[in-house]
Amino acid sequence: MNQNKKIWATIALLLTAAIWGSAFVFQKFAVDELSTPFIIASRFTIAGVLTIIATLKKIHRIDKGYLVGGLVAGTTMAIGNGLQTVAMTYGTPPGKSAFLTAAYCVIVPFMCWIFMKENPKKNHIISAMICLLGIGLISLDGNLKITFGDGITLLCSVAFAANIISIAYYCRGRDPMLLTMIQICVAAIWGWLSVLLTGGMPQSISIAAIGNVLYLAVFSTALCLSLQSIGLKYINATVGTILLSLEAVFGVIFSVLLYGEEITLKIALGFAVVFVAVILSQLDFIRPKEEIPPKNTEN
Numbered sequence: 001m002n003q004n005k006k007i008w009a010t011i012a013l014l015l016t017a018a019i020w021g022s023a024f025v026f027q028k029f030a031v032d033e034l035s036t037p038f039i040i041a042s043r044f045t046i047a048g049v050l051t052i053i054a055t056l057k058k059i060h061r062i063d064k065g066y067l068v069g070g071l072v073a074g075t076t077m078a079i080g081n082g083l084q085t086v087a088m089t090y091g092t093p094p095g096k097s098a099f100l101t102a103a104y105c106v107i108v109p110f111m112c113w114i115f116m117k118e119n120p121k122k123n124h125i126i127s128a129m130i131c132l133l134g135i136g137l138i139s140l141d142g143n144l145k146i147t148f149g150d151g152i153t154l155l156c157s158v159a160f161a162a163n164i165i166s167i168a169y170y171c172r173g174r175d176p177m178l179l180t181m182i183q184i185c186v187a188a189i190w191g192w193l194s195v196l197l198t199g200g201m202p203q204s205i206s207i208a209a210i211g212n213v214l215y216l217a218v219f220s221t222a223l224c225l226s227l228q229s230i231g232l233k234y235i236n237a238t239v240g241t242i243l244l245s246l247e248a249v250f251g252v253i254f255s256v257l258l259y260g261e262e263i264t265l266k267i268a269l270g271f272a273v274v275f276v277a278v279i280l281s282q283l284d285f286i287r288p289k290e291e292i293p294p295k296n297t298e299n
Contacts, residue, residue, distance in 0.1 A: 005234040006234060006235055009231040009233070009234035009235040009240075010235060010243065012227040012230055012231035013227070013231035013235065013240055013244055014243055014246065015227060016227045016228050016231065016244060016247075017243060017244050017245070017247040017250055018250045019219050019220055019223070019224050020220060020251075021246070021247045021248070021249065021250025021251040021252075021253065021254055022220075022254040022258075023215070023216055023220035024094035024095070024251045024254070025094045025255055026220070027085060027088060028088050028093070028094045028097075028259060029212045029259075030209060030213055031085055031088045031089050033202070033205075033208075033209045034205070034209055034213070035198065035200030035201075036082055036085040036086050036089065036194075036200070037082075037192075037194035037195040037198050038202060039085055039191075039216070040081055040085065040187065040188075040190070040191035040194065041188060041191030041194070042191070042217070043213055043216045043220075043221060044078070044185070044191055044217070045188040045191070045192075046214065046217035046218065046221075046222075047184050047188075047217045047218070047221035047222040048181070048185040048188045050217075050218065050222040051177070051180060051184055051185075051226075052181055052185070054177070054181070054222075054226070055177055055178050055181045058177070058178050059178075061175065062178065062182070065170065065174065066182055067182065068170070069167075069171070069174070069182070069183075070170075070179055070182025070185070070186050071182075071186055072166045072170065073163055073166045073167050073170065073182075073183035073186070074182065074186025074187045074189075075186060075187075075190060076159050076160075076163035077159075077163050077186075077187045078186070078187040078190040078191060079156075080156045080157075080159035080160040080162075081156075081187070082191075083152050083153070083155050083159060084101060086152055087152040087153040087156065088149070089149075090149030090152065091147065091149050092147070092150055092152075092153050093255060093261045094251055094254070094255035094259055094261060095251055095252035095261045095271075096138060096139075096150065096153075096261075096267065097153050097251070098250075098252060099134075099138060099248045099252070099270070099271050099274050100138065100139070100150060100153040100157060100274075101153060101248070102245060102248040102275070102278050103135065103154065103157040103278075104157040104158070104160040104161040104164065105245055105282065106127050106131040106277055106278065106281045107161035108161045108164055108281075109121070109281065110128070111162060112165060116168075123280055124281055127277045127278070127280045127281035128277070128281075131277035131281075133273055134270045134271070134273030134274035134275075136270070137266055137267065137269050137270030137273060138274065139151075139270075167179065167183075176229050177226070177229055180229065184221065184225070228244070231243075241282045242282050242283075245275070245279065248271070248274070249275065252271060
């Protein structure tokens with residue numbers, strides 16, 4: 001493979017991780033003024049329009065398989081983003097949200113086991129145990145209780161894991177960009193239905209809130225999903241996933257710089273433990289022993 005393509009793919013995935021990391025802060029700023037349903041609806045509507053334009057020449061290829069896959073992927077995406085946004089309204093700061101959300105990397109192998117009959121490897125089991133330790137350090141307070149917002153964030157990581165599984169399943173033999181466009185549009189529809197049911201339409205919107213939503217829509221959703229598709233096309237999937245997991249690290253950096261989040265030693269240690277779990281979950285570092293060839297007994 002052309003080395004230049006690998007380099008550009010790496011840059012694309014690193015940029016995606018950085019933008020996704022910064023998006024936690026802009027998402028937190030947005031919930032200070034707007035309702036969760038409206039943020040989801042407007043974010044995915046704008047991203048949907050952009051991705052429709054980008055895939056306009058391919059729309060004639062949409063069939064029942066694309067629609068079913070888009071419905072499943074779009075629903076899980078809407079649930080994941082909705083839970084993540086709601087958690088922030090209950091006080092979960094951006095940096096903590098980034099690392100708790102990253103637990104989806106550890107959850108995915110077990111969902112593959114349940115839904116796709118792919119047995120988890122030993123490193124997946126070890127990573128899950130390490131991740132639980134990290135989550136405990138991040139979330140458990142002095143009374144050994146997890147805050148409501150942190151609990152919702154962990155549920156959002158399960159939804160994102162389900163989203164990845166659905167995309168992996170329905171992308172087989174299909175155009176990933178076309179499926180991405182459909183899932184974004186489905187998420188937008190769920191967002192507007194939630195707005196109607198909850199009355200979450202704002203009476204007025206500030207310029208700052210508009211900027212936050214536009215950042216989430218244009219950069220975090222439309223641009224990043226496109227960069228992700230391009231990057232994973234030209235780079236090893238395991239390496240790509242590790243690069244994307246840096247989203248959690250960038251999330252803390254931007255949260256400290258832009259949001260003023262304070263990181264205690266206990267939480268920092270939890271971040272480090274979760275990050276190690278995420279990395280180990282992507283590496284097949286425990287391999288079966290190679291069979292020793294029989295000795296040649298001939299003289």
